[in-house]
């Protein structure tokens with residue numbers, strides 16, 4: 001699968017097969033993800049592998065679609081506002097790299113915002129200064145949902161003099 005195929009066929013996966021997922025595979029995709037652009041090489045990503053006890057405490061409504069692996073992705077905070085923003089942008093790039101690496105090997109990812117709530121942050125032990133980027137169910141998709149149609153990007157392009 002080439003990069004454009006991986007980009008266009010990625011979906012937010014809400015239901016996973018029961019099939020286990022090799023954690024070493026997940027670590028390979030995380031390693032690939034770490035080649036994300038990041039200003040001044042802050043490498044601001046932090047990853048937690050969320051175990052069953054913590055996962056149950058979060059009480060996600062579908063338990064992350066039954067994903068065999070759940071990962072928390074946070075971004076290192078900073079007192080300098082622009083650095084904090086740029087860190088979060090870099091971690092979003094990391095997240096997309098991760099999803100594409102997983103997609104290219106037949107796996108899928110469920111991106112959930114649940115971890116951003118104060119209650120979830122406390123359960124997950126996220127330091128106050130850090131930003132939650134997302135909590136991700138990872139596994140083999142039960143099925144691949146159809147693509148959600150996008151507005152043709154040509155309509156978003158403006159040519160400046």
Ligand SMILES: Cc1cc2nc3c(=O)[nH]c(=O)nc-3n(C[C@H](O)[C@H](O)[C@H](O)COP(=O)(O)O)c2cc1C
Nearest residue numbers: 010011012013110111112113114133134145147148
């Ligand atoms: C920052 C961010 C937060 C998201 N949070 C959620 C979420 O809480 N629940 C959810 O079902 N999807 C969430 N998504 C996934 C989007 O709903 C999904 O990407 C969008 O519907 C487009 O579908 P697709 O990814 O399959 O193309 C999130 C995506 C992003 C980038």
